[in-house]
Amino acid sequence: MFTDFFYLLRKKGVPVTVTEWVSFIEALYDGYFQASLNHLYYVGRAFLVKSEAYYDMFDQAFQEYFGGIKTEGPELDKVLDWLENPLHKLPKMTPEEIAEFQQQLEQFRKEHNMDELMKQFMERLKEQKERHDGGGKWIGTGGTSPFGAYGNHPGGIRVGGESWMQSAAKVAEERRFRNYRNDIILDVRQTKMALKKLRELKREGAQEELDIDETIDKTAKEGGEIELVFNRSRENTVRIILLMDTGGSMLPYTELCERLFSAASQMEHFKEFKYFFFHNCIYQDVYEDIGNYKRIPTEKLFSQFHKGYKVVLVGDARMAYSELFDVNGCIDYFSTNDKPGIEWFMKIKQHFPNSVWLNPTHKNFWGHYTVDTIGKVFPMFELTLDGLKDAIKALTSKARPSVLS
Amino acid sequence: MVTGQGYKGSEDYIASKPLMEIVNVSVALGKPLVIKGEPGTGKTLLAHSISTALNKKLLIWNVKSTTKAKDGLYVYDTVQRLNDARFKDKDISDIRQYIKMGKLGQAFKSDEQLVLLIDEIDKADVEFPNDLLNELDEMSFHIPELDEEVSAIHRPVVIITSNSEKELPDAFLRRCVFHYIEFPDEEMMEKIVKVHYPDIENKLLREAIKRFYWIRDVDGLRKKPSTSELIDWIKALLLGGISTDKISSEIPFLGAILKNEQDTGRFIKLSHAQGGGFGFKRRF
Numbered sequence: 197m198f199t200d201f202f203y204l205l206r207k208k209g210v211p212v213t214v215t216e217w218v219s220f221i222e223a224l225y226d227g228y229f230q231a232s233l234n235h236l237y238y239v240g241r242a243f244l245v246k247s248e249a250y251y252d253m254f255d256q257a258f259q260e261y262f263g264g265i266k267t268e269g270p271e272l273d274k275v276l277d278w279l280e281n282p283l284h285k286l287p288k289m290t291p292e293e294i295a296e297f298q299q300q301l302e303q304f305r306k307e308h309n310m311d312e313l314m315k316q317f318m319e320r321l322k323e324q325k326e327r328h329d330g331g332g333k334w335i336g337t338g339g340t341s342p343f344g345a346y347g348n349h350p351g352g353i354r355v356g357g358e359s360w361m362q363s364a365a366k367v368a369e370e371r372r373f374r375n376y377r378n379d380i381i382l383d384v385r386q387t388k389m390a391l392k393k394l395r396e397l398k399r400e401g402a403q404e405e406l407d408i409d410e411t412i413d414k415t416a417k418e419g420g421e422i423e424l425v426f427n428r429s430r431e432n433t434v435r436i437i438l439l440m441d442t443g444g445s446m447l448p449y450t451e452l453c454e455r456l457f458s459a460a461s462q463m464e465h466f467k468e469f470k471y472f473f474f475h476n477c478i479y480q481d482v483y484e485d486i487g488n489y490k491r492i493p494t495e496k497l498f499s500q501f502h503k504g505y506k507v508v509l510v511g512d513a514r515m516a517y518s519e520l521f522d523v524n525g526c527i528d529y530f531s532t533n534d535k536p537g538i539e540w541f542m543k544i545k546q547h548f549p550n551s552v553w554l555n556p557t558h559k560n561f562w563g564h565y566t567v568d569t570i571g572k573v574f575p576m577f578e579l580t581l582d583g584l585k586d587a588i589k590a591l592t593s594k595a596r597p598s599v600l601s
Numbered sequence: 602m603v604t605g606q607g608y609k610g611s612e613d614y615i616a617s618k619p620l621m622e623i624v625n626v627s628v629a630l631g632k633p634l635v636i637k638g639e640p641g642t643g644k645t646l647l648a649h650s651i652s653t654a655l656n657k658k659l660l661i662w663n664v665k666s667t668t669k670a671k672d673g674l675y676v677y678d679t680v681q682r683l684n685d686a687r688f689k690d691k692d693i694s695d696i697r698q699y700i701k702m703g704k705l706g707q708a709f710k711s712d713e714q715l716v717l718l719i720d721e722i723d724k725a726d727v728e729f730p731n732d733l734l735n736e737l738d739e740m741s742f743h744i745p746e747l748d749e750e751v752s753a754i755h756r757p758v759v760i761i762t763s764n765s766e767k768e769l770p771d772a773f774l775r776r777c778v779f780h781y782i783e784f785p786d787e788e789m790m791e792k793i794v795k796v797h798y799p800d801i802e803n804k805l806l807r808e809a810i811k812r813f814y815w816i817r818d819v820d821g822l823r824k825k826p827s828t829s830e831l832i833d834w835i836k837a838l839l840l841g842g843i844s845t846d847k848i849s850s851e852i853p854f855l856g857a858i859l860k861n862e863q864d865t866g867r868f869i870k871l872s873h874a875q876g877g878g879f880g881f882k883r884r885f
């Protein structure tokens with residue numbers, strides 16, 4: 197009975213095991229279920245799905261098999277599929293063009309009502325039957341229609357894809373449990389698990405662990421008079437500095453970075469955890485806050501932290517050529533820099549031999565001049581679970597720094 | 602059969618229908634029930650409610666980051682025994698007096714069926730749930746010091762809560778029934794508030810709830826306000842004698858809802874720019 201459903205669930209990506217399936221079927225046969233589809237849906241889900249991350253897939257499978265639960269139509273998925281593989285690459289723009297674009301964006305926001313745009317979007321979603329690339333009306337990639345991805349209609353609705361101008365006012369999302377899926381990104385726990393591998397155990401801190409061997413020894417020497425010996429418990433002595441890019445092109449990865457950040461800051465076993473922010477590239481200052489107001493000199497990192505600190509840089513490493521290689525190439529209008537960014541990166545690498553770069557963008561998109569260059573300075577890894585594991589391996593396997601504290 | 606009887610929520614706790622059904626099935630099958638959900642959706646209260654509704658005693662095992670699985674079974678106080686060995690006045694040959702049952706052990710040994718709440722299991726080490734696999738499956742454990750088997754006289758009703766901070770190991774989840782408590786919708790929320798304040802004026806309640814969901818929908822809050830915050834806020838509104846109009850025009854006692862400086866700042870900024878309506882999630 198329902199065995200097809202079991203396979204359907206597995207096909208949809210719900211990790212149901214035979215044990216779970218058997219207990220579900222047993223419960224079914226033992227009459228614990230009421231003859232109602234709703235009951236089957238909720239109680240079945242409790243038996244078969246063990247994380248809200250899979251609720252969405254369960255919903256889809258259930259709908260396909262029983263056809264009773266309403267989920268959103270397939271249109272959106274189809275549309276997302278069209279948008280996944282843009283025919284045009286992102287256009288390159290000069291700073292003047294960008295400024296011009298931003299102006300248009302402001303204009304658009306003033307003139308158009310978001311609600312109206314949304315309504316239009318839904319209507320067009322219903323009408324549209326096929327893939328579109330370029331063009332000005334339909335949802336597609338490139339082009340100047342307000343709907344779609346990789347296009348350049350200021351202030352339009354982006355459907356999936358990556359934001360490259362912060363212009364997408366809304367990423368369309370549907371289905372109730374979709375947000376809980378975890379097959380796309382790492383979750384905090386996985387990150388924490390990976391970060392746990394980063395440790396150097398040393399005895400430090402208060403003496404609070406009972407040393408049994410010593411206690412027995414001492415007690416015997418004292419002729420049976422009990423003498424308790426305590427030891428320092430072993431603690432992780434890893435010190436971490438996290439440097440994060442907060443630039444606009446990082447916007448689509450905010451959540452991912454937040455997860456990494458919260459996992460790292462929740463890790464109680466790091467001896468020290470410091471974090472700083474930068475905008476696209478590092479120059480003479482880094483910032484203590486995301487808004488990049490509280491600046492501290494990059495030199496201070498070198499004087500304050502010894503080379504035993506492990507440095508993790510997070511960023512897409514994608515920037516204008518001038519930002520990395522030119523004096524005064526800094527993207528911020530009011531900032532100047534007398535040394536090009538690449539020199540600062542080399543300095544960091546020199547001072548902190550144990551440093552890696554985590555890149556939230558997919559490896560396929562790394563073919564960019566600045567990404568390649570930075571990748572030569574720091575070992576670069578994808579910000580995925582596997583990438584993180586490799587990065588940690590690289591951080592720990594290097595020869596231990598000879599001078600500590 | 603569990604139809605028509607069993608757990609149906611209690612006077613002070615509103616459970617959604619699916620949740621009731623799941624509780625009943627897990628009680629009937631003797632399987633531990635894992636409850637996940639946003640903070641403040643009443644995960645812990647569920648166990649209290651089940652205990653009242655089914656008229657069974659409740660045992661609470663609060664899990665902390667230092668808690669070991671073995672602590673829940675039993676603790677063998679060796680240091681005490683070692684210490685007692687120095688004096689002649691106690692008979693230390695009986696190990697039994699140094700073995701103290703943990704919460705799980707107590708639940709197993711009890712003469713009546715209990716409700717055992719293992720609260721915030723995700724706070725402990727990642728290995729913690731794995732160490733309890735067999736104990737929860739067989740509802741028994743072995744004490745090597747006594748060479749004794751402790752098995753449950755009555756399988757306790759086990760409720761396990763977890764904040765979504767950490768995920769639980771698959772092997773552990775396989776043996777449990779799982780439910781994710783969603784954040785209640787407005788209709789459900791009305792019922793929940795009425796449980797706490799039965800005399801509340803309908804108009805005030807509706808306006809407050811409307812406001813509350815509006816705040817919850819603000820993008821990028823660090824901590825979204827939860828049910829308990831709403832209830833505190835309504836209490837403040839009632840005590841302050843705030844009129845309904847005032848709630849719709851401004852938000853008194855914002856501090857009861859948003860507990861974080863950045864959130865408050867962000868919210869105030871956004872509500873000023875409300876004319877543009879930018880920055881709010883929209884539903885369609």
